[in-house]
Every structure is written in structure tokens, then in C-alpha cells.
Amino acid sequence: xxxxxxxxxxxxxxxxxxxxxxxxxxxxxxxxxxxxxxxxxxxxxxxxxxxxxxxxxxxxxxxxxxxxxxxxxxxxxxxxxxxxxxxxxxxxxxxxxxxxxxxxxxxxxxxxxxxxxxxxxxxxxxxxxxxxxxxxxxxxxxxxxxxxxxxxxxxxxxxxxxxxxxxxxxxxxxxxxxxxxxxxxxxxxxxxxxxxxxxxxxxxxxxxxxxxxxxxxxxxxxxxxxxxxxx
Numbered sequence: 001x002x003x004x005x006x007x008x009x010x011x012x013x014x015x016x017x018x019x020x021x022x023x024x025x026x027x028x029x030x031x032x033x034x035x036x037x038x039x040x041x042x043x044x045x046x047x048x049x050x051x052x053x054x055x056x057x058x059x060x061x062x063x064x065x066x067x068x069x070x071x072x073x074x075x076x077x078x079x080x081x082x083x084x085x086x087x088x089x090x091x092x093x094x095x096x097x098x099x100x101x102x103x104x105x106x107x108x109x110x111x112x113x114x115x116x117x118x119x120x121x122x123x124x125x126x127x128x129x130x131x132x133x134x135x136x137x138x139x140x141x142x143x144x145x146x147x148x149x150x151x152x153x154x155x156x157x158x159x160x161x162x163x164x165x166x167x168x169x170x171x172x173x174x175x176x177x178x179x180x181x182x183x184x185x186x187x188x189x190x191x192x193x194x195x196x197x198x199x200x201x202x203x204x205x206x207x208x209x210x211x212x213x214x215x216x217x218x219x220x221x222x223x224x225x226x227x228x229x230x231x
Contacts, residue, residue: 049093052092052093052096052101053089053092053093056089056092056101056104056105059105060105060108060109063105063108063109063229064076064109064112067109067112067113070113071112071113072112072113075111075112076112080119081111081112083123084107084108084111084122084123084126085108087126087130088104088105088107088108088126089104091104091129091130092104092105097134099134099137099138100129100134100137102228102229103129103137103227103228104129105229106226106227106228106229107122107125107126107129107226107227109229110225110226110227114226117222117226121222122226125223125226125227128190128223129227132186133183135172135175135179135180135183136183136186136187137224137227138172139172139180139183139184139187140187140192140193140216140220140223140224141224141228142171142172143193143212143215143216143220144216144220144221144224144225145224145228146160146209146212149171150171155170155171159171160208160209160212161208162208163200163211164199164200164211165177165200165201167208168180168200177200181197181200182197184196184197184200185197187220190219190220191217191219191220192216192217192219192220192223193215193216193217193220194214194215194216194217195215199211199215
């Protein structure tokens, strides 16, 4: 547990709210020695992961301090939140992609300030972040907030022209169009989109931005908003 002690000591030096710091330290202290998170935090953990966890924990402390007046402090002390915290902490250890780390961070924050989502829904969404690929998350993020997605990724709005098959490879250049179609189909099967992968081959009079109207379902939007930071 020496690595967890390192993070606790790091938190002692934080300038964030002491109430929030104490809450996070209390959750860390309750991780059982034989748990999965404890084994991930062994002395053999790569230094890069350790640095990532230090940054992740500090970001969480800062986020919660900034939102201290909005968070449910009773829920922060609950077993339900400790469960979510441990899963997100573990996710931050196991994933190197910044988008997934941000998703776990957002879940920890939004769990404390979003009262419309039940515990069951929170755990379901958390499990999806673990199981969905980064490609799934990118596609849904783009469909839900296309302009914001382009801005964050440094892409010009002019690339959104023509059909889905024309602009999606520009939006997500690291994946070929056939893989994108498969991921799109998965999201439709989850009930997160209102259109299936057939839209990539369907000829319509619409094109470009006109195609990006109402492709995300209510459940899909709830999910992507829950795993996104409001920055």
C-alpha cells in the first residue's frame, strides 16, 4: 500500500479544500489490502502510471474543491461513491488514453453533482466506459457535440461536407471507414443513436452539417454528458 500512501502524502501538500482532501483520503484508506486496486498500486507499478495517478487525484481534488458548494457531501462519504471512486481510480491506472481518463474523472465529479441519475445508471455508464473502445466514445462525442469536438481536436469545420462516408474519416482519421461503421452499429445497438450504420451508404439530399441533426438518442446524450467535463 506504499503507493497509496504516496498519493495521500501528495494530497497533504495540495492547496485544495481540506474537506475534499480528507474525503478522498478516507476513500483511499478504505481500499482493502487484497483488493484489485491495491494490487494495481504495488511497488512494481510503472513510474508513468504513478505520475498519471498523482495527476488524476490532484485534478479530482481541484475539481471537487471548485464545486464544493454544489456537491452532495453525504454521498461523498457513502459506500456507493467509494465503489465508483475505486472503479474510476482503477480505470485511470489501466488506461493511457487521455479521453478515457477524462471520462473517469468526469464520472467522479458528475456523480456528486448530478441528482437525476440513479446509482444503477451511474454504475451502468461506468461499466460502459470500461468496455467501450475509445473509437465508440469519439463517435458519440462528435455526434452529440460536433462543433465542440472539432474545436477540442483542432479540426476545421469545413471538413464537414458531403456524406457520412466523406467526412467521418476526416473527423476520426486514425480509423478506417469500415471500422467506424462497425462502431457506429454498436452504438445503435446500445440505443445511443437514432440512426444505424446504414446512413453511411444511404443517398440523401442532405449533406454535411445537415446530416448532424438528431443522431443521438436521449440515453446516448445522457451517457456522453455524464462522462464529459463541463469546461
